[in-house]
Amino acid sequence: MSESQRGSVADEPRVPSPESREEADPWYAIWTRSRAEKAVADSLSRKQIEVFLPTVQRWSRWKDRKKKIDWPLFPGYCFARFDPMGILAVLKVEGVAKVITFDGKPAPIPHHEIEAIQRLVETELQFDPCPLLHEGDMVEVIHGPLKGVSGRLIHKGPKAKLVLAVTMINRAVAVTFDVADVRKY
Numbered sequence: 001m002s003e004s005q006r007g008s009v010a011d012e013p014r015v016p017s018p019e020s021r022e023e024a025d026p027w028y029a030i031w032t033r034s035r036a037e038k039a040v041a042d043s044l045s046r047k048q049i050e051v052f053l054p055t056v057q058r059w060s061r062w063k064d065r066k067k068k069i070d071w072p073l074f075p076g077y078c079f080a081r082f083d084p085m086g087i088l089a090v091l092k093v094e095g096v097a098k099v100i101t102f103d104g105k106p107a108p109i110p111h112h113e114i115e116a117i118q119r120l121v122e123t124e125l126q127f128d129p130c131p132l133l134h135e136g137d138m139v140e141v142i143h144g145p146l147k148g149v150s151g152r153l154i155h156k157g158p159k160a161k162l163v164l165a166v167t168m169i170n171r172a173v174a175v176t177f178d179v180a181d182v183r184k185y
Contacts, residue, residue: 025081026108027052028090029100036095037072043093050081052114054121056128073121073129079114128180133160138185141177150185151175 032040041053055070072078082090084106087099099106120127133139133153139162140150155161160179165172 025050025083027079027081027111027114028084028106029109030078030080030090031097031100032076032078033095033097034076037076037078040093040095041078043095044078044080044090047089047093049090052079052118054079054117056121073117073127079109133179133182133184139182140185141181142183143181144177146175146177153182 030040030044037053041051044051054073056073057068058071059066060069080090087106090096090099101107133156135153135156137153138150139153141147141162149164151162151164153160154163154174156179159176160182161174161176162182163172163174
């Protein structure tokens, strides 16, 4: 290979690898005002900022009709890729409450987490949001005959187990329930 051929190869623009793109353009969570997710996503797109607003179809009922509409999968949030130095442009968008931060800096979301949600919403699979619970978490029952009761989640699966305790006598009872019927305490 001649010297001029080597130079032309080196001068060609390089396409960043997916890994370097992830590092250069991380995803961030944007907290929106109530029911402003779509407006925020549209405004950010107009500013040439890559936005992801995952939605789920739900039936909505009015007095005279029922209609399937898209609801945000994570109410109050949308996701965007931007240079953290340009955060002010994002914060100025009407409807944006704040960008989620950690130690005062925008908190990047791992690319694989956003990619997994993107892949899911592109499928025909049925899905619904659910609370992120871990075994050992204190939870409160929000639906059903035990509404308002709190206890510790001891098993998570299709049917979860909740432990209700009487600590004074060092005894407990476990009950099986649907994990959608509780929220983290």
